[in-house]
Amino acid sequence: MLQKNPSLSISDDAVDSAASRRFVLMLALALIVSLLPLASNLITHFPDERHYSNGAVIMLHTGDYLTPHTAEGDVRLKKPPLTYWMSAAGMKIFGISVLGSRFLWLIAGAATLLITFCLARTITRNDRTALLAASLLATNAVFLRACVNAIPDMPLTMFMLIGMLGFVGLLFRDDHHHVYGILAYAGTGLAILAKGLLPVAMLGYILLYCMTVPALRRRSQRLWQPLTIAVCLGIVGIWFIYQSLHTPSMLSADFVADQISDKINVNPDIIAMGLIHSFAGLIGPTFVWLGLLFYGARKAGLRLERDSLNGIAPFFLGWIIAVSIIFSLNSLPSHRYVIPVIPLLCVLLACGFQEVTDSRFEKLVRRVLRIIILFAAIPIAGVFLVGIQLLSPLYVAGLAAGIAGVMTTLWVVNAGLKMHGLAASAAVLAMVSTLAVTPVAKALLVPDIGKPLAARINTLHLQENQVLFVGPVLDAAKIRLHANFDAQFRQRTVFPPAEIDPGVKVVLSTDKHIADALAQRGFAVEEVTAGWRRIHIQDFLSALKTGTLQEARERYGEHGYVAIRS
Numbered sequence: 001m002l003q004k005n006p007s008l009s010i011s012d013d014a015v016d017s018a019a020s021r022r023f024v025l026m027l028a029l030a031l032i033v034s035l036l037p038l039a040s041n042l043i044t045h046f047p048d049e050r051h052y053s054n055g056a057v058i059m060l061h062t063g064d065y066l067t068p069h070t071a072e073g074d075v076r077l078k079k080p081p082l083t084y085w086m087s088a089a090g091m092k093i094f095g096i097s098v099l100g101s102r103f104l105w106l107i108a109g110a111a112t113l114l115i116t117f118c119l120a121r122t123i124t125r126n127d128r129t130a131l132l133a134a135s136l137l138a139t140n141a142v143f144l145r146a147c148v149n150a151i152p153d154m155p156l157t158m159f160m161l162i163g164m165l166g167f168v169g170l171l172f173r174d175d176h177h178h179v180y181g182i183l184a185y186a187g188t189g190l191a192i193l194a195k196g197l198l199p200v201a202m203l204g205y206i207l208l209y210c211m212t213v214p215a216l217r218r219r220s221q222r223l224w225q226p227l228t229i230a231v232c233l234g235i236v237g238i239w240f241i242y243q244s245l246h247t248p249s250m251l252s253a254d255f256v257a258d259q260i261s262d263k264i265n266v267n268p269d270i271i272a273m274g275l276i277h278s279f280a281g282l283i284g285p286t287f288v289w290l291g292l293l294f295y296g297a298r299k300a301g302l303r304l305e306r307d308s309l310n311g312i313a314p315f316f317l318g319w320i321i322a323v324s325i326i327f328s329l330n331s332l333p334s335h336r337y338v339i340p341v342i343p344l345l346c347v348l349l350a351c352g353f354q355e356v357t358d359s360r361f362e363k364l365v366r367r368v369l370r371i372i373i374l375f376a377a378i379p380i381a382g383v384f385l386v387g388i389q390l391l392s393p394l395y396v397a398g399l400a401a402g403i404a405g406v407m408t409t410l411w412v413v414n415a416g417l418k419m420h421g422l423a424a425s426a427a428v429l430a431m432v433s434t435l436a437v438t439p440v441a442k443a444l445l446v447p448d449i450g451k452p453l454a455a456r457i458n459t460l461h462l463q464e465n466q467v468l469f470v471g472p473v474l475d476a477a478k479i480r481l482h483a484n485f486d487a488q489f490r491q492r493t494v495f496p497p498a499e500i501d502p503g504v505k506v507v508l509s510t511d512k513h514i515a516d517a518l519a520q521r522g523f524a525v526e527e528v529t530a531g532w533r534r535i536h537i538q539d540f541l542s543a544l545k546t547g548t549l550q551e552a553r554e555r556y557g558e559h560g561y562v563a564i565r566s
Contacts (some may be wrong), residue, residue, distance in 0.1 A: 021423060028110035031106070031431060041446045104149060113138060164534035166185070264330075267331075278323070295364070463504060529554060
């Protein structure tokens with residue numbers, strides 16, 4: 001990216017390479033361990049998770065793994081089935097639960113770190129640069145959030161990154177021709193099965209780039225691998241062929257509409273807002289790193305060059321810009337849409353840092369990281385002050401001592417670290433901080449309302465057709481992750497005006513008005529309380545100041561209702 005340091009293309013010392021590889025494996029394991037408590041509870045919850053957890057539960061109950069369904073029994077083909085399969089596989093291991101629905105996302109996040117390492121090493125043949133790229137990714141808040149939300153973003157990112165690794169190998173390396181071909185097309189195909197057509201756009205971009213860059217026209221012949229393409233196309237095409245034969249109208253109404261017609265909007269205001277969201281997703285989590293890189297480049301008197309990294313830098317930058325433009329047309333913009341290219345941005349940042357790094361620059365980075373440690377201690381201390389009122393003081397003191405020990409260790413150890421080690425220490429700080437504050441967040445925010453409702457009906461030992469939920473579909477999905485049913489219970493979004501089916505023994509709801517109406521119909525209504533999810537800052541600060549946070553949590557926590565037929 002910044003053309004100065006010729007050692008970028010020279011292999012590391014074998015001992016240093018082995019250490020870098022061990023550390024990136026430890027980093028991937030640390031990601032799983034640090035995010036596991038967060039993923040095991042609905043502390044954070046993305047609304048679209050209900051589609052995939054519900055669909056996975058239905059697949060497990062019905063045995064139909066090809067056609068996703070909603071909880072109401074409708075076919076849902078807006079996204080291909082791979083995300084549902086991942087959730088179902090996790091539930092096969094851990095049972096129908098929050099952890100079961102999300103576990104493979106942690107594995108995918110760790111795998112994405114390792115693939116980022118491999119991609120950077122393929123480009124630079126330098127393990128320190130590769131470790132730096134993986135460490136930068138592990139500090140990215142958008143990426144870390146995607147690791148615990150069971151939606152298509154993370155599998156899409158992982159498989160597209162595998163595909164990009166393969167295409168980079170085909171176009172910019174001379175070895176392992178067939179291996180890179182398998183990675184390129186298998187990764188692209190699985191990415192299509194994860195979320196849809198963005199990987200097709202990636203393939204189109206690569207072909208167009210090869211046609212317009214003279215240096216790649218001859219090498220583009222390596223992209224033509226008929227057997228690999230045919231096998232991967234066949235595997236991906238089977239699902240689309242199956243749905244076109246069995247549910248052609250739904251495939252058109254759901255998949256095509258979701259991927260193209262309902263998403264593309266040429267309104268200038270929407271495009272501008274989409275670009276802002278893309279910019280926020282790319283720049284926001286990497287703002288400090290980008291600032292350091294530009295400062296270092298300016299001090300070193302370096303500039304961008306088109307042939308940097310043998311042409312890979314403009315290749316990556318072009319795709320990052322293309323993704324930003326593609327999603328600027330989306331009528332519902334979001335910063336998370338750029339997640340598939342965040343690993344590429346981290347690779348470019350790592351390469352840039354290796355070009356500008358010297359002892360003075362490392363000293364600057366060390367100072368910045370120490371400032372970050374100091375500033376991070378302030379909100380963490382605030383979280384622990386909250387925790388004192390919700391958890392055992394001894395437990396909170398242990399958490400505080402642990403995070404203080406890690407911060408102190410990083411402060412001291414950073415004095416002797418090189419650039420890749422400094423970035424790795426920042427990643428460790430992000431992970432350990434998340435691990436430390438999760439118990440306090442759990443004490444305040446969970447259980448989610450689905451857990452106490454499910455716990456109550458589990459004690460009644462009812463059949464699924466004897467239970468009815470009335471209310472928001474998101475709350476119903478939460479109950480489903482905790483209920484011990486062999487099949488789906490019934491659910492409605494609105495209160496039935498007519499008499500409830502006599503076979504229904506229990507009605508669940510999160511709406512007080514519905515509970516009152518059920519009481520008038522002769523049901524015995526019980527109230528359950530969950531965590532404090534809808535926090536009003538004034539009530540929160542008042543309770544914190546008066547030391548009544550536990551009481552406020554019970555008073556303002558989410559409420560659910562169990563109506564039992566008399």
